[in-house]
Amino acid sequence: MKEKIINRVRESVPFLMLIALIILFALTTSGRFFTQYNLKMLLIQSSLYIVGGVGATFVMAHGNLDFSLGGIVALSAVIGCTVGMKYPILTLPVCLAVGIVCSLAVGAIHMYAKIPCFVVGFSFMFAGKGFAAAMTSASPRITPSSIGQLNTFGFYVAVAVVIVVIGYFILNYTKIGKFNKAIGSNVNAARLSGVPVNKYKFLAFLVTGITIGLTSFVNLVRSGGCTAQTGQSYETQILLALSLGGISLTGGSSVKIRSIVIGAILFMMLDNGLLLMGVDANWIDLIRGIIFILTVFISYDKKSVGFVA
Numbered sequence: 001m002k003e004k005i006i007n008r009v010r011e012s013v014p015f016l017m018l019i020a021l022i023i024l025f026a027l028t029t030s031g032r033f034f035t036q037y038n039l040k041m042l043l044i045q046s047s048l049y050i051v052g053g054v055g056a057t058f059v060m061a062h063g064n065l066d067f068s069l070g071g072i073v074a075l076s077a078v079i080g081c082t083v084g085m086k087y088p089i090l091t092l093p094v095c096l097a098v099g100i101v102c103s104l105a106v107g108a109i110h111m112y113a114k115i116p117c118f119v120v121g122f123s124f125m126f127a128g129k130g131f132a133a134a135m136t137s138a139s140p141r142i143t144p145s146s147i148g149q150l151n152t153f154g155f156y157v158a159v160a161v162v163i164v165v166i167g168y169f170i171l172n173y174t175k176i177g178k179f180n181k182a183i184g185s186n187v188n189a190a191r192l193s194g195v196p197v198n199k200y201k202f203l204a205f206l207v208t209g210i211t212i213g214l215t216s217f218v219n220l221v222r223s224g225g226c227t228a229q230t231g232q233s234y235e236t237q238i239l240l241a242l243s244l245g246g247i248s249l250t251g252g253s254s255v256k257i258r259s260i261v262i263g264a265i266l267f268m269m270l271d272n273g274l275l276l277m278g279v280d281a282n283w284i285d286l287i288r289g290i291i292f293i294l295t296v297f298i299s300y301d302k303k304s305v306g307f308v309a
Helices: 002-028 036-061 069-084 088-112 117-138 153-173 175-185 187-192 197-223 234-244 258-276 281-299
Strands: none
Touching: 002 258, 036 069, 036 153, 036 175, 036 197, 036 234, 036 258, 069 088, 069 117, 069 197, 069 234, 088 117, 088 197, 153 175, 153 197, 175 187, 175 197, 187 197, 234 258, 234 281, 258 281
């Protein structure tokens, strides 16, 4: 009974932190935090992390951390935009195709070459960003005007909501979600139970590839093109957002889609609110780091990684 209460409190910490920050910024920003424009910008910025983070949740469910996300976003965006400058209708399909191929390649190399996922991810991160930088150094890649017309508040919210709903359904009501959580809880037990481990891990990378390809397209809509900075630090920001949202870094049955929704909003709200409070930008990373450590310290299940007294 006591352990159940502790778990409930631990799961509630990210949400309570979100409420606390909303109240704090409402009281300290002279009403600027709750302006329509500011709230819209906050939700638009959060949507860029929510879309990609939903896919990353599936890889984390089976206990892996994928650091390829920023590189794949950059690669998908530059190739999609390059094709789209000539054939605008192909921008989204190309972004999705590149995202899927790259993510599946990460998964295949990890599983069949027996290389740790984070090592493969780092390799793709550097390769993708390097390719994007080389492609955009001589001439910029500009989003077609027909795609730029999607740059509306409704578009970002609609995409984020649809991805969250679909991701929630897949994670909780299909074999892809259930088996990946089982693999994260105990891979040997899952294998002995008849779960084809590699198959469902591969499907998790497929889901990630789809959402990352879509993220690159949304990023093109938002930024109007791509540069060497496209996808910069995206993978670490996704990990931070998921951690702030209370996700289990070791995977398993406790992994939930709500972690990326709460975490992404928390992540963006911290920067936004602190700036509106007049905090020096040089101090924001320090404050964000302290809040991050406190949130994870309270909400993280130490027993899941063997930290038992």
